[in-house]
Amino acid sequence: AASPVVGVVGCWGSAAGGARAGRAVHRRQGAPSHVTLAAQAAGASNFADAEGEGQGLGGGVQGLLRSPLATKVAGLLAVVSLFALWYGGSIYFNIYNKQVLKAFPFPLTCTVAYMCLGSLMGACGWLLGFIPKPKVSAKQIRAFVPVAALHTVGYVCTMMSLGQVAVSFTHTIKAAEPFFSVVLSYLVLGKRASLPMLLSLVPIVLGVSVASMTELSFNWLGFATAILANLAGTARNVYSKTMLGDARGQLDSMNLFTIITIISAVILAPFALLLEAVPFQPAALQTLSAVSAGSVLAKLVLAGAWLQIFQQTSYEILNRVSPVTHSVGNCVKRVVVIVATVIFFRNPINPVNAIATAVALSGVFAYSQVKLRETQARKKAKKAAQAAQAEEGSPSAVADAGEISGVEQSVSALAPCSSTAAN
Numbered sequence: 001a002a003s004p005v006v007g008v009v010g011c012w013g014s015a016a017g018g019a020r021a022g023r024a025v026h027r028r029q030g031a032p033s034h035v036t037l038a039a040q041a042a043g044a045s046n047f048a049d050a051e052g053e054g055q056g057l058g059g060g061v062q063g064l065l066r067s068p069l070a071t072k073v074a075g076l077l078a079v080v081s082l083f084a085l086w087y088g089g090s091i092y093f094n095i096y097n098k099q100v101l102k103a104f105p106f107p108l109t110c111t112v113a114y115m116c117l118g119s120l121m122g123a124c125g126w127l128l129g130f131i132p133k134p135k136v137s138a139k140q141i142r143a144f145v146p147v148a149a150l151h152t153v154g155y156v157c158t159m160m161s162l163g164q165v166a167v168s169f170t171h172t173i174k175a176a177e178p179f180f181s182v183v184l185s186y187l188v189l190g191k192r193a194s195l196p197m198l199l200s201l202v203p204i205v206l207g208v209s210v211a212s213m214t215e216l217s218f219n220w221l222g223f224a225t226a227i228l229a230n231l232a233g234t235a236r237n238v239y240s241k242t243m244l245g246d247a248r249g250q251l252d253s254m255n256l257f258t259i260i261t262i263i264s265a266v267i268l269a270p271f272a273l274l275l276e277a278v279p280f281q282p283a284a285l286q287t288l289s290a291v292s293a294g295s296v297l298a299k300l301v302l303a304g305a306w307l308q309i310f311q312q313t314s315y316e317i318l319n320r321v322s323p324v325t326h327s328v329g330n331c332v333k334r335v336v337v338i339v340a341t342v343i344f345f346r347n348p349i350n351p352v353n354a355i356a357t358a359v360a361l362s363g364v365f366a367y368s369q370v371k372l373r374e375t376q377a378r379k380k381a382k383k384a385a386q387a388a389q390a391e392e393g394s395p396s397a398v399a400d401a402g403e404i405s406g407v408e409q410s411v412s413a414l415a416p417c418s419s420t421a422a423n
Helices: 004-028 034-065 068-103 107-128 138-164 167-174 177-189 195-214 220-244 253-276 290-320 323-345 351-391 395-400 406-413
Strands: none
Touching (some): 068 107, 107 253, 167 220, 167 351, 323 351
């Protein structure tokens, strides 16, 4: 007789075998088992939960990216990147340009090459749609010619100075441009400078004078051409205020600068051929080997490219930040370029010269801040006067509303490149 345990085990085994057989039949017939259905249901539930979590996470990330804080952070990173490109481009230009002028001492030819490259880059920007195509009349072109001529003189004189003396010394002399601006504005426009502006000139004149007397690379040609560059830049700004008027029209700053560059290239090219064509003959270039000639040409192209990049970056920064921030950044950039070139070229500099340069640059900073505050105060006063006259129903005031010194805008359009090569 079978024991009860054996019977129970036998019954359990029969039941289990029957269940397995039944599931096998169901699978052969294509009917899903209860276990399979349960697994599928659980999987679907998990997938739905995961998809919901993914959508929630994605929505959260998108919401975070669109938040005001993320927008501010992105804008700040963009401005910091532009400043880095502005400073880096200026440093690279000054280094490459100095190397080119040492091996190839033809400043007019180099200047024409830079202007042609800038004109080509501007034309490519128009063709590719990066820069809106300007509509310029023959009358506007004629009005721009004197501005371009003064721009060319300043550009060439700066290049000559950079070829004759240390880059840092040229930058120090160029820091004296506010002094010439105040003097010419008084002599030509009859405009008297305020007391704060006059006081800001004291450290500029003092610093530049001491730096010139203690500069180890000093020579009169380099000093004189830097001074002439200051005079040309100041004369260009004064002319723009008095004669340019509304000739700018609807041109934005980048288009205005590109047009001025094209006109300047046309003006300078004949002089470069006449004055530097003879020493530029192959017989005079035999001292340059094929390798060094290729290196000079490559550095010439790189210098011209970096020149256009940092100038256009300057305009983009000016569109994103206030004039005060741009002015401060420009003063800091001059310091960065001086320090970088002194380190790269290992120029000897004594402590007195370094202190004098710092004093001059601090004066430039003070002058720029005073000038910006006075300009903003004049604009606010003009707006208030126009609003008051508009409320009284004065037709002339209504017609002039919104016309906040178009001439000043024309001058500020060239401000980022007022000392083109030296900036």
